[in-house]
Amino acid sequence: MVAINSAIKEIRFLLPQAASNFKSFVLKTYPVIKKEHPYLPVLIRECQGVQPTVVVRLEKGVEVKKHVANFSEAELTNLLQNP
Template structure:
């Protein structure tokens, strides 16, 4: 089943470290689920930002500049997918 993102969302940003153990779940999420989510939402902006040593987070931007973030430290790819589904 394809994951359709909420029309209230304007952008998703995934911040992660390329090498840290805390970001492993975020890296695995990208490998396992990014293509499926992007194919289901081809025009929706999903940004992946890699930076050495940062805490992995998922940022969701809504209308009028409202943003929320979710800490992804040591989360499994399925946990991250659940967070995305809940947005």
């Protein structure tokens, strides 16, 4: 289960084309997020030459952008709980 902070209004995942732990985390977590939060916009973009990144839009349009290349699964989950 992935508990999402209620202040989050949108999540964007920017994935590199190469396989990575981040990509597997997103593919595993996305169905759970959409099941628990069906109206939360979750965008997944796979791009060439990008760093693995999570962009979280909060209330009043505030965005938090984190490069997560070396994050563990626990750290990624924590980012979604406490942006």
